[in-house]
Amino acid sequence: MKEFEKLKTEYDSTPIPPELNDRIQAGIRQGRRRRVLRICRRSLGTAAACLVVAVGVLNVSPPVAAAAADLPVLGPLFQVLTVRAYDQTEDGIDYHVSVPGVISDSELAQRVNQEIQERVDALTAQAQQDWEDYREVFFATGGTQQQWDEREMDVIVDYEIKSQSENAVSFTVDFGEGWVTAAQERYCYNLDLAENRDITLRDLLGDAWVERCNQAVQSYIAAHTDEHGYTLFFDSEAGGFTTVDENTRFYIRSDGVPVLVFQEYTIAAGAAGIVEIPVEDTQT
Known part of the structure; x- marks a missing residue:
């Protein structure tokens, strides 16, 4: 006990450097800055999440996208966007699908959107039939279940906007099927949204x-x-x-x-x- 009291007396009598208070205050300020940065990062993360949600809503909700297209700042940026997208595997088929849609009340946009969706549905149905036919032939010619489980098919739907102006847009949609053989087809859409018609080669040349x-x-x-x-x-x-x-x-x-x-x-x-x-x- 006497040893402890001796050490305590020496500790209490130790002079405090004059710069210690400055260091303590600096440490407090640094801690406050770090706390503020953490709050800012959380806020930015929340804002980014909100932006992702907003884009996601535009990607799956044509009415919302149409409303966004009316905003003067966004303008034509939302005339063509992803309205349906998914990556999934089902019965040995890997689907990688990104379907575009033209966001407009025009008959032209409605026709194009319906045509694209019908082609997506037709591709999916054809791929499933091709896969089933292949499965039947595979087992009929001596293939084993283990060998079959190693096989897969890819079905791909993707698009690319080639050019876009205030009133017109040109984009392509690719439909692909790959397994024993590979096949790809490209459709082109050149739309004058102001005139509600397709753009032709005669128009351009x-x-x-x-x-x-x-x-x-x-x-x-x-x-x-x-x-x-x-x-x-x-x-x-x-x-x-x-x-x-x-x-x-x-x-x-x-x-x-x-x-x-x-x-x-x-x-x-x-x-x-x-x-x-x-x-x-x-x-x-």
Whole structure:
């Protein structure tokens, strides 16, 4: 006990450095700053979460997105957006789906949205049927359950906005199915929302649009043919390219240039994939 009282007396008599109070006050201020930062971070996190929720609502609720499109600050940013998206696996099929929608009260938008959804439904149904047919053949030819469990199919729906202005938008939607073989198809949408109509190649290229497109395609094929005459493109006798028409798919680049889109195996071998050919020097 005497030893403890001795140590206590020495502790009480120890002089306090004059800068100690400043250090204590600085520590208190630092602690306050850290507490404020934690509060700010929580607030920013809450704000970010609110933003995610807002975007999520726009992605699944066309009426809400339509209301947002009326805001002068947002404007056309919400004319095309994801209205349905999911990633899931069911019965061995991996679905990766991102479906766009045109947010507008126009008949054109309603038609396009219905068409896209019908194509998504058709792709899903076809993929399921293909998978079931493959399963039947697989087991009929001696495949085992263990081997089958190692197989899978991918079904992909995705889109890309190619260009967008105050009154017009151009975007593509890709539909893909991949398993033993792979297939992909690209649809193009070029919409004049102000005029409530589809934009045509004639609108972009003038009355000579057929000739200009054909020349662009022929030049592209020539540029992709080697000195020995080898090319992935079919000749006309083998069902290759002959001419464009009103059904030729295309999208509009951000610089206003139309890009012709030819599906797999239509004008070239499968190794070429989907062929895209720009028609330069447009009259805009």
